[in-house]
Amino acid sequence: MRGSERLRQLARQVIAGTHPGDVGLRARDAGLDEVVARGALELALRFGEAMFSLGASAADVRTTINRTVRAFGLDACQVEVGFSAITLAYDPGGSAYPMTLMRVIRTRNADYGRLASILELATQTYGVKVAAEDARDRLDDAHAALDAIVTAPRPYSRWVVTLVLSVLAAGVAFLLGGGPAVAVVAAATTALIDRVLWALDRFGLPPFFLQGIGAAIATLVAVGLFLAAPTFPGALAALPPSLVVASGIVVLLAGLSLVGAAEDAISGFAVTAGGRTFEVVVLTLGIVVGIGGVLDVARRAGVPLEVLDIPANTAPLMVQAASAAVVAGAWGVASYARPRAAVAAAVVGGLSWVIYVVAGDLGLGPAVASALAALVVGFLGVFVGPRLGVTPIVISVCGIVPLLPGLAIYRALFQLINEHSIGIIAGASGLLGAALIGLGLAAGVTLGEFLAAPLRRGRRPRRENPLLWRRRAVTAS
Numbered sequence: 001m002r003g004s005e006r007l008r009q010l011a012r013q014v015i016a017g018t019h020p021g022d023v024g025l026r027a028r029d030a031g032l033d034e035v036v037a038r039g040a041l042e043l044a045l046r047f048g049e050a051m052f053s054l055g056a057s058a059a060d061v062r063t064t065i066n067r068t069v070r071a072f073g074l075d076a077c078q079v080e081v082g083f084s085a086i087t088l089a090y091d092p093g094g095s096a097y098p099m100t101l102m103r104v105i106r107t108r109n110a111d112y113g114r115l116a117s118i119l120e121l122a123t124q125t126y127g128v129k130v131a132a133e134d135a136r137d138r139l140d141d142a143h144a145a146l147d148a149i150v151t152a153p154r155p156y157s158r159w160v161v162t163l164v165l166s167v168l169a170a171g172v173a174f175l176l177g178g179g180p181a182v183a184v185v186a187a188a189t190t191a192l193i194d195r196v197l198w199a200l201d202r203f204g205l206p207p208f209f210l211q212g213i214g215a216a217i218a219t220l221v222a223v224g225l226f227l228a229a230p231t232f233p234g235a236l237a238a239l240p241p242s243l244v245v246a247s248g249i250v251v252l253l254a255g256l257s258l259v260g261a262a263e264d265a266i267s268g269f270a271v272t273a274g275g276r277t278f279e280v281v282v283l284t285l286g287i288v289v290g291i292g293g294v295l296d297v298a299r300r301a302g303v304p305l306e307v308l309d310i311p312a313n314t315a316p317l318m319v320q321a322a323s324a325a326v327v328a329g330a331w332g333v334a335s336y337a338r339p340r341a342a343v344a345a346a347v348v349g350g351l352s353w354v355i356y357v358v359a360g361d362l363g364l365g366p367a368v369a370s371a372l373a374a375l376v377v378g379f380l381g382v383f384v385g386p387r388l389g390v391t392p393i394v395i396s397v398c399g400i401v402p403l404l405p406g407l408a409i410y411r412a413l414f415q416l417i418n419e420h421s422i423g424i425i426a427g428a429s430g431l432l433g434a435a436l437i438g439l440g441l442a443a444g445v446t447l448g449e450f451l452a453a454p455l456r457r458g459r460r461p462r463r464e465n466p467l468l469w470r471r472r473a474v475t476a477s
Contacts (some may be wrong), residue, residue: 007075016357018044031253034096039139041088041101046146047122048079048086049103055335056393057109057260059267060088064122070342071126072135085276096292108297112337112398116391117149154336158198164333166191166252171326173247175353175402181239186247189221194251208286211252215290218248223298245291260403262442317357324402325350332398341390345398352377353402366433370403373438378448383455396445404443 044065052061058081065088069077080087084105090099124443125142156164169190178186193214200210214283222241261276315323332342352373359369381395392451 008393029279031110031416033135036072036139037090038090038099038101039070040069040074040135041077041090041099043125043142043146044077044234045086045088046100046143047118048063048081048088049105050087050118050146050150051115051122052081053107053109054115055108055112055397056115057271058264058269059268062457064119064126067126068122069465070103071129072139073129081269081272082458083272085243089160098383110335110397111154111390112332112335112341113392114149114152114336116338116341116394118146119144119391119393121149141206155338156333156336160334161334162191162194162198164330168251168327168334169332171323171330172250173208173243174315174323175320175327176243176246178243179246180238182243182247185221185239185244186250189218189244189248190251193217193248210281211286212282212290212293214252214295214360215245215249216288219291221245221248221302223294226303249287249291252283253404258402259438259441259445263446266439266446287414304404317354320357321350321354324353327402328352328398331401332394335398336392337398338390341394342398344385344388344390348377348399349402351380354397356403367436367440369440370405370437371444373403373442374400374441375448375451376444376446379447379452381446382449382452392449396449398442400445405441406433450460 044078048277049066050060062081078089087102089100093163147334166187169186173183173186197210222244261273265273329342329346332345355373356369359372380394385392385395
C-alpha cells in the first residue's frame, strides 16, 4: 500500500503544473508603523535613484529596491524603473491609505567608487531581516550613512580625470594600430576636448551640442595636421587623420550606453532600453554632425580630408592586450573607481581583448567573439570581484570598454550621411553590426554573472561599512 501511495505522489509531482508566480496577490499589512513604512520606502527609493544615476543597470536597481523593502517586511511593494524616474508603491491593505513615492533621475554620471559604497551599504541593510522594534534605529543609521556617501567629495580632482582620459586615448591609439606619435596627439586632443566640454557643461549646454563640439575639435586637429603635412614630410604616414580622429573622440564614445541599453532589454526593461538606445543615437549623431561639419567646411576650402579609413592593427598581441588594460583601467579611474577596482578592471580588460582576438583568429565573427570575451568578464566580475573587495559592476563595465562598438557606430552613421547609395548601404550594415556587438557584450556579461552567482557562496565575509559603524558609535555614546 505504501508503494502504491508513493507512486501516486510521484505521478502527481510529475503531472502537476508549477506555481503561476506572484500575479494578482492581495495586499497584506506588514504591521509596521506608517512612519517606519514610509522611511523604508524612501530609503529603498534613494538607493535606486543613486544607483541608477551613478551607472547601475535597471535590473540591479529593481533588485536592490525589492530586497531593501522586504528586509523591513514590506512584501507587497510595486517597483517601476523607468528611463527618467523610479516609482515605488506600497498598499498595506484594509482601511489604511496606500503610499506611492517617486524619484526623478536628473543626471547620469558614472561614479563607480560612490556606487560601490552604496551597494555595500544596501547589502548590509537588507542582509538581515529587520525586527519591528529595531526598524527605526536601522533606518536612521542607513539614511545617515547614505547621506554621507552621496555628499562625500570625489576621490580625484577634475584635472586627474583629464589626465587619465588622455592616457585612455593614448591606449586606444595603440589599440587601433597607431604609433607613439598618434598616441601623443590623441592624448593632447582628448585633454583639450575634456577641458572645453567641462567648461561648457557648467553653463548647462545640452549633451548633443557638447558631443558635436568635442568631435569638431578632434577633426580640426586632424585638418591642422593635414595642412602641416607639406612642411613635415612623412607626417601623414605617422599620423593618419582617421586614427587621430578615432582616438581623439574616445572620450565621447566610451560613455555611451549601447551595452547598457541591450542589457536592460535582455532583463525585460523595454521602455528603459528604448530610452537609452534613443539617447545613444542622438549623442552619436552629435559626434557625426561635428565631424561632418568640419569636413564639409574643409572640403569647400580645398582640403580633401577623409577620416573613415582606419589601417589594420599589426601590433603584437601582448602590446594590444597591454593597451586594452590601460583603456579599461583608465576608464575605471576616470569613473572614480577605487585604485584596487581600477587595477582589477585593467587586468580583466587586457584578458578580454586577448580572448576577443583569439576567438576572431579561430573564425568567430565580431559579435560572437565579443560575447565570448564579455562572458569571461562577467564571470570574473562576480566570482573574483568580491574576493578582492571589488564591486562586480566595476569589473564588468570597465572590463568591456576596449570591446565597445563606439567606433563602429561612428563609422556607420558617418557613412549614412554620405550621398552615395553604397555609403548608405554600408552605414546601415555597420549599424546592424554595431548593434549585434552591443547585444553580444550585454548577453555575455549577463550570462557570465548568472553562471558565477552560485559560486559566490565561498567568498569572504563583507566588511561592515565604517559609516554605519561610526553612526552607531555616536548614537551609543
